[in-house]
Amino acid sequence: MRRLLMAPLSSVGRSALGLAETIGGATLLFGRILRALIPPRFDRDETWRQLYGVGVKSYAIVVVTALFVGAIMVIQTAFYVRRTGATSLLGYGVGFTVFAEIGPILIGLMFSGRVGANTTAELGTMVVTEQVDALRALAIDPIRYLVVPRFVAMMIMMGLLMVLGDGFAIIGATLTADTLIGVDPSVLISSLLESHLLDEYLLGLGKALCFGVSISVLSCWFGLGVRGGATGVGRAVNNSVVANAAAIFFIDFVVGWLFPVGL
Amino acid sequence: MIEFIDIHKSFGPKRVLKGVSLTVDQGQVLYVIGSSGAGKSVLVKHLVGLLRPDSGRIILDGRDVTWLSEAEFYAVRKKCAMVFQNSTLFDSMSILDNVALPYRKHFRLSRDEASRRALDKLALVQMEDAARRFPGDLGDGLRKRVAIARALTLEPEFVIFDEPTTGLDPVAAANVDALIRSLRNDTGVTAIVVSHDLRSIFSVADRIAMIYDGNIRLDGTPQEFRASDDPVVSQFINGRADGPMKI
Numbered sequence: 001m002r003r004l005l006m007a008p009l010s011s012v013g014r015s016a017l018g019l020a021e022t023i024g025g026a027t028l029l030f031g032r033i034l035r036a037l038i039p040p041r042f043d044r045d046e047t048w049r050q051l052y053g054v055g056v057k058s059y060a061i062v063v064v065t066a067l068f069v070g071a072i073m074v075i076q077t078a079f080y081v082r083r084t085g086a087t088s089l090l091g092y093g094v095g096f097t098v099f100a101e102i103g104p105i106l107i108g109l110m111f112s113g114r115v116g117a118n119t120t121a122e123l124g125t126m127v128v129t130e131q132v133d134a135l136r137a138l139a140i141d142p143i144r145y146l147v148v149p150r151f152v153a154m155m156i157m158m159g160l161l162m163v164l165g166d167g168f169a170i171i172g173a174t175l176t177a178d179t180l181i182g183v184d185p186s187v188l189i190s191s192l193l194e195s196h197l198l199d200e201y202l203l204g205l206g207k208a209l210c211f212g213v214s215i216s217v218l219s220c221w222f223g224l225g226v227r228g229g230a231t232g233v234g235r236a237v238n239n240s241v242v243a244n245a246a247a248i249f250f251i252d253f254v255v256g257w258l259f260p261v262g263l
Numbered sequence: 264m265i266e267f268i269d270i271h272k273s274f275g276p277k278r279v280l281k282g283v284s285l286t287v288d289q290g291q292v293l294y295v296i297g298s299s300g301a302g303k304s305v306l307v308k309h310l311v312g313l314l315r316p317d318s319g320r321i322i323l324d325g326r327d328v329t330w331l332s333e334a335e336f337y338a339v340r341k342k343c344a345m346v347f348q349n350s351t352l353f354d355s356m357s358i359l360d361n362v363a364l365p366y367r368k369h370f371r372l373s374r375d376e377a378s379r380r381a382l383d384k385l386a387l388v389q390m391e392d393a394a395r396r397f398p399g400d401l402g403d404g405l406r407k408r409v410a411i412a413r414a415l416t417l418e419p420e421f422v423i424f425d426e427p428t429t430g431l432d433p434v435a436a437a438n439v440d441a442l443i444r445s446l447r448n449d450t451g452v453t454a455i456v457v458s459h460d461l462r463s464i465f466s467v468a469d470r471i472a473m474i475y476d477g478n479i480r481l482d483g484t485p486q487e488f489r490a491s492d493d494p495v496v497s498q499f500i501n502g503r504a505d506g507p508m509k510i
């Protein structure tokens with residue numbers, strides 16, 4: 001009986017400890033990254049390599065996600081638009097939800113699944129094969145050489161991909177509106193332009209940059225913390241994906257709360 | 264000079280080192296021997312700060328390095344290089360870039376100049392032909408030779424070789440032995456070599472230390488090892504299956 005009661009409690013306790021450890025560790029890592037950035041002392045070559053790698057890995061998935069996000073927003077609103085004939089609101093509705101909310105979240109999630117998981121696996125493998133220790137033994141700081149370039153690359157790329165994604169979401173919405181409910185592209189675009197969504201657009205961009213920070217810091221932290229061979233790498237990738245998703249929703253909530261737009 | 268003073272190290276309940284004391288004089292090559300899992304790799308990693316002792320002190324070149332911070336250890340590591348037991352090449356880079364990396368990071372050399380010097384180091388281990396290949400395409404023995412070249416890039420005064428000839432063919436192993444000998448004779452490098460390779464040991468070592476059960480069992484010249492009547496030592500260096508050694 002006692003054990004029956006204690007088991008869930010101790011599991012809650014363990015999760016809380018794990019959470020505290022993750023937040024504490026990731027914050028420390030973030031601090032060390034900032035210290036390496038001011039003044040900037042990190043590896044330029046590796047940063048270029050990462051920028052290229054991150055971009056190549058993720059642009060296709062972002063484009064596809066964005067096209068569908070735009071299309072889905074139109075499908076969701078199609079019913080009301082058809083019934084009320086309020087086609088002039090379609091551009092506003094799509095733009096508002098995509099720019100400020102759905103776009104950053106979905107692109108952030110795709111990015112973390114693609115780039116974040118990859119980073120954790122790569123750094124984790126470098127830890128278990130002692131490549132990270134080998135760097136240290138060559139007097140090269142793994143933070144400056146491995147982590148900061150990934151941090152910079154992911155942040156820049158999240159921003160660029162968000163701009164790209166917003167564009168393709170509008171394309172997806174326009175195409176769907178045209179074929180599904182017969183709203184002419186020009187109607188949707190002009191409705192979008194007239195809705196003055198700059199705040200929403202910038203908010204979404206700001207969220208994307210925050211996601212870039214959290215994804216890079218968390219995935220590097222989980223990667224560098226790997227212990228115990230291939231199973232350890234698997235476990236870390238798993239934890240990293242879950243933590244990244246949770247962080248994305250949490251950051252989205254906090255940013256949306258601090259900077260309410262469109263009210 | 265390198266001094267380990269009464270080093271204790273445990274991993275959880277597992278006591279690996281139980282008070283190891285060891286001295287390597289300037290310009291000497293010390294071979295560390297002992298069965299698998301005896302703690303040879305653990306011991307040498309303390310010297311470059313990759314592991315920290317539970318107690319004890321480590322003196323390198325007259326300076327107590329035991330509790331230096333990670334940042335302070337970077338200066339020590341430029342002086343004291345380490346070749347890992349598993350070759351630990353960076354598998355995202357070519358062989359040449361692996362060896363050129365320390366040049367680029369520490370001497371701020373141009374890419375061409377760094378590559379040129381890296382090729383010189385690769386030539387020391389007869390690996391210059393593999394420069395454009397990637398670590399994943401090479402076998403263990405070849406990778407290990409590249410790792411040796413990479414460790415020598417910073418012209419260290421002290422070098423740790425963790426099983427440098429394991430997995431090498433006899434000719435390549437003899438070449439590595441010759442390289443270690445010439446590092447000592449020509450550049451005055453002080454080296455610790457972890458090895459099971461009896462032929463290397465007796466052809467290169469100035470001194471030998473055997474780790475057994477967390478302690479130094481015997482520390483002496485090759486002649487003293489050959490003449491030792493300690494049953495554990497003689498079982499090990501004669502490679503006999505039956506004897507008092509606990510495995």
Ligand SMILES: Nc1ncnc2c1ncn2[C@@H]1O[C@H](COP(=O)(O)OP(=O)(O)OP(=O)(O)O)[C@@H](O)[C@H]1O
Pocket residue numbers: 274279297298299300301302303304305306348
């Ligand atoms: N980071 C670590 N965490 C936990 N245990 C470790 C760690 N490093 C080494 N050990 C343990 O310490 C013991 C000694 O390991 P070590 O690698 O030093 O052996 P070794 O003498 O080098 O053997 P080998 O000849 O096989 O390389 C082993 O039992 C190993 O499992």
Ligand SMILES: [Mg+2]
Pocket residue numbers: 303304305348425
């Ligand atoms: Mg070993």
